Amino acid sequence: MKVPFYDSTREYRARKAEFDAAVQGVMSRGDFILGGEVAEFEKEAAAWLGAKHAIAVASGSDALVIASDILGFRDGAEVLTPTFTFFASTSCVARLGGKPVLVDMDEETLDMDVAQAAAKVTDKTKGIIPVHLFLQPTPMQAVMDLARKHGLKVLEDAAEAWGMKSLVDGAWLKSGTIGDIGIYSFFPTKTLGAYGDAGLMTTDDDGLAKKIRSYRVHGSSVKYQHDYIGYNSRLDTLQAAILRVKLRTTDESIDARARHAKRYTERLSGIPGLRIPKVRSDAREVYYVYNILVPNRDGLAARLKEKEIGWSIYYPKPLHLQKCFEYLGHKEGDFPVAEKISKEILALPMYPELTEEEIDYVCDEIKVFYQ
């Protein structure tokens, strides 16, 4: 048996008529740039998320740069951000001349260590970027309390967090709708994935929403009148049409991921040394990624590869050890938890179309390896 780490073609085959009709609709109307499907998708996404405004852009990475620019995470401003995350969560600040102030993580839950972030606040701290990784959000009550105490702006990197929820001030809120601006990625592997690059930004603030809309078209709200030095970052209408098809069944997809995660967890229990991240009680998880933490991770990865089982390592090198961030002055040993996790973590195949037989096969091979 061969189990790919990710396979978009299963979904396409199952719903070919819907996807083909969506794409052909755009082709026949020819409204490729900010066409009707983009506006419709924005409305539907805002409603699903419970956000006042949703503005679609070209990618999650672009969304992070635009949000950092608008929130003032630039020109020497310090911004708290985890060292264990995807590059774009931090490069957005660095690219604009801001200073990423890196923070270690919790070993059990894999979230940013918010207490350590609090200890790093200075009079130059402008904001915080909580990144909701893999399966659950960063503890958002603690993030919001810290932000309110010091007047920090909060940019939620919810690129991986479609559908996750946090308990904040007594209410369950979807990830990305809690801070000043939230961003999402619809990279194909994501819980809601496009068939190419795509991203979204949300905010409840009318002024920020207006600015984001302008920033995505060169800082212009009236053609050829430029109020800001903005960007060119618009969601492709074809991708919006595809995302609308997928949004119709996004709840079912999330449920399928939860069923798969439960099966993995049951089948993998009792393997000596293997652990899975803990879900906190103030979080509602969505399994974008199903990770295990294991001894001899690279040995296991090699064995799974031999057996044609796909896997991925998110992330093999924390950001403080990346060459481009040498100027921040960190060295090995500065963030011991992130360094340890980067050597133990392994992501297994996780997508709605995965079958029970495939999950059982993956688990059996892992068991054999550790016997």
Ligand SMILES: Cc1ncc(COP(=O)(O)O)c(C=O)c1O
């Ligand atoms: C945590 C995180 N932030 C940002 C991004 C960037 O999103 P994109 O790939 O859409 O640019 C990703 C995903 O790829 C991500 O996982």
